Amino acid sequence: MKIYRVLFGLLLLMISFDAYSVLRIVTTTQDLAAFAEAVGGERVKVQSLTQGTRDPHFAAAKPSMIRKVFRADLLLVIGADMEIGWLPPLLQSARNARVQPGNPGYLDLSNSIALLGKSSGPVTRAMGDVHAKGNPHYWLDPANGIRMAQAIAARLGELDPSHKDEYQKRFNTFAQTMDKKLQSWQASLAHLKHKPFIAYHTSFVYLADAFGFLIVDEVEPKPGIAPSAASLSALVSRIDNNEIGLLIIEPYYERRSSRYLNEKTGIRVVVLPQSVGARPDINSYIDLFDAIVAALNDTGGK
Numbered sequence: 001m002k003i004y005r006v007l008f009g010l011l012l013l014m015i016s017f018d019a020y021s022v023l024r025i026v027t028t029t030q031d032l033a034a035f036a037e038a039v040g041g042e043r044v045k046v047q048s049l050t051q052g053t054r055d056p057h058f059a060a061a062k063p064s065m066i067r068k069v070f071r072a073d074l075l076l077v078i079g080a081d082m083e084i085g086w087l088p089p090l091l092q093s094a095r096n097a098r099v100q101p102g103n104p105g106y107l108d109l110s111n112s113i114a115l116l117g118k119s120s121g122p123v124t125r126a127m128g129d130v131h132a133k134g135n136p137h138y139w140l141d142p143a144n145g146i147r148m149a150q151a152i153a154a155r156l157g158e159l160d161p162s163h164k165d166e167y168q169k170r171f172n173t174f175a176q177t178m179d180k181k182l183q184s185w186q187a188s189l190a191h192l193k194h195k196p197f198i199a200y201h202t203s204f205v206y207l208a209d210a211f212g213f214l215i216v217d218e219v220e221p222k223p224g225i226a227p228s229a230a231s232l233s234a235l236v237s238r239i240d241n242n243e244i245g246l247l248i249i250e251p252y253y254e255r256r257s258s259r260y261l262n263e264k265t266g267i268r269v270v271v272l273p274q275s276v277g278a279r280p281d282i283n284s285y286i287d288l289f290d291a292i293v294a295a296l297n298d299t300g301g302k
């Protein structure tokens, strides 16, 4: 019996060692997971609840997601209502006090960002379905990416103070790499400055801000509202009159409307990856912008 007791003791030790040596981070998107991995290194185990191939406004809560949230030490969310349709019931079912809003294990990254598209007046359904608290697609500005990684490094340092310097050091390396890359991305997209584009959804306003092009309209008449025949024909005249040469769209939206606009006006349609994981070759935040820059340059800048 003694040997069993020793083995049991060893097992407990291994479990507790695992529990205290690695922070279990759960993220709502793969972009957040990429930041957590960049600043957490081998001190963290990161799992994303959704895949970058899907529209992050919508997700179906699955038992496997509840299990992940149940075990998490830290939950990272985009916030600004991005996950409003699916995260609250998941948090309730997971019954994990560590990661409830207001506790140190819950980090809403939208609090580190100056959001675009914030309404000063009352929020109504007439503004569309999904952006009532401001535009939540803020990770598509590389400067915001640095802010997000910084906020995550700071929180990791609070949850795991003995490795605080390590998280800060990894963040510094990430920020330095980003600064260098940003210069080359900006040089590579300089020819798009002040060019008018349209987007399917209002996802790319932060990207446009970062690189100096303009998004003058969207295919969706309101965020989250599908286009109608009337709204599409109004767009046809707008594209013709303003010589808008490019329509950018995320991989997960329907293509019928953009095909129609292309047939009627000749506008070029570029499918732009919007998240880490949107394509199998996009595994980091730097990969994401490399892919975005390459896709935009594929158009010849028209």
Ligand SMILES: [Zn+2]
Residues within 6 Å of the ligand: 057, 130, 131, 136, 137, 201, 202, 203, 223
């Ligand atoms: Zn959106």
